[in-house]
Amino acid sequence: MAFLEINNLKKYFHTPKGMLHAVDDVTLTMEKGTTLGVVGESGCGKSTLGKTLMKLHEATAGEVWFDGVNIVPMTVKEFAPYRDKIQMIFQDPYGSLDPRMSVGNLIAEPLKVNRKIKDKKLLHIKVEELMDAVGLARRLRNSYPHELDGGRRQRIGVARALSLDPEFIVCDEPVSALDVSIQAQILNLLQDLQEERNLTYLFITHDMSVVKHIADEIAVMYLGQVVEKCASDELFKNTLHPYSRALLSAIPIPNIHVERKPILLTGELSSPINPKPCCRFVARCPYATDKCHQTEPKLREVLPGHFVACHLVDAAGAKIYKE
């Protein structure tokens, strides 16, 4: 069994207009020490997926096998020992830190809350170790978050996540609030930590160039569903789903010698509330056929390790639609 297995995970929300299908039938597997990138546009359910894995949301249905145990039906008490192993890094380093706590206290907080280290001296040493690990100068121990820039605040977020020696970290857009030169520093830090500690990352982002850089495998999400999942290189070389193609072609490339022809999608995202039993992408898909309007495509393996949910890709991984 793989390190993390997500089987048919669903998370629905009640809204006045009906059931909102935020995460709908997601099945993914991850091996230890790898990074799975989850990409998609706003509202596609990628953050909800991360939070459901953390049990910050109660899953509507489905299973999450973490290291051989299903964590979905667990009560809060039963889940407590697993909390240490599953941690999260949040997007906004401005909003996720208590402005009235010093850097040292912020990093020590998870250790105190979980009663890991009770001795003050040992706690002090552990905090300094963590600050070294994430590249924060020890003199910043008594500073407050407002005195620091975004990059250093995000380092605090990383240190907090690391404090309980987790095995699995959900990174929810950890670099999208940062400037490019700082973004590269944090990405390098995350990679180094992964190598040192054999961490497994679920890396949620909307930035394709970041995900290509950091992820081993990529899952493309659209309206609560995974539409394509494969190794990072494979996705960029052999993009099968029409949505992934549009997404990749829409990225502006900082190179003036590359002729880019974006596939311009017409229309906007359809609503995730009470979706019809058809392909979710059908309203924006330039190649949609009658079949796409009638039945929902299932995620299936068309090439070794390459999963796609589209009627227009045949069982041998060939595109039936014409570009």
Place this chain on the structure above:
Amino acid sequence: MKRENNDTVVSIKDLVVHYETHEGVVEAVNGVSFEIKKGEVLGLVGETGAGKTTIALSIMGLLPVPPAHVIDGEIILDGEILLGKQKVQKGRKKKDVVVAKSNHEMRHIRGKKVSMIFQDPMTALNPVRYVGDQIAEVVELHNICSAKEATQRAKEMMEKVGIPAERYYEYPHQFSGGMRQRVIIAIALACEPELLLADEPTTALDVTIQAQVLDMMRTLQREQQTALLMITHDLGIVAEMCDRCAIIYGGQIVECGDLEHIFDRPRHPYTRGLLSSIPSLEKDVSRLSPIPGLVADPMDLPEYCTFYDRCDKHCESCKTGDPDLVEAEPGHFVRCFRVEKGSV
């Protein structure tokens, strides 16, 4: 793409803007000069706090005074001086004072000759008015025409930016983010301004929507031959949209030139660092090479080269003063001592 005409739409000379706050003086813009010609797109690239938005707000005359304070500089839009030095009698002596156009005068210029698109389409629209009316308002204000003609013009603009005219009588909350940004662009371009300032117009949008909006902006910009100042932090957008590009750091332009200069032959260490810190979609790099250190703090800029502390190529002579913007090759300007000495 270069156009062979020399009519400058806007020229900015030695603009210096400081914010005077309780904690100290924020030196936001320190001597920025550039020109944009008719139909030209200039990209202004920089990180948070580099002074990009302050430059745009100075052109619009929307700087919050106080705390903002224009120390020096001149802005000429289409032959009209928006901001300039005047001799003012002060006691016995005549003194040079930077005088900006009054708010009243600017009202006739804003929206008609220069428009601005803001980053957040959620907050730039009035939530309790029809979107159509919000477009018609600009036309009515500036072109003395009847309400009926203004409505007609608003509907034309909606079609141009890709919104069906039937949606005239809808409220902003009924529109998605991308659609709202289209409304904003329609408002900005309704009076066919000479200059459009776009401050991170697509940062809040998803990539597929961004591609649609950029495509539409470029079509309209070419059609109306508007000069466009594209403020962004995304070099990909620059490569796609712009004719020329200026890289700004610590409130100064550190490198400026055609796209070939910036992307193929960058000379300033900061430009090089920026380009190498972006994860590439084409090449496989196992580790990124970020620029070390932190973004220059505009509250505490050094006397010498602002990039000195993060520069991997600095030498002792870099500390002797602030380098000038020198022309390294025709049309390619760099602010670096090493380029000045000809060693790069």
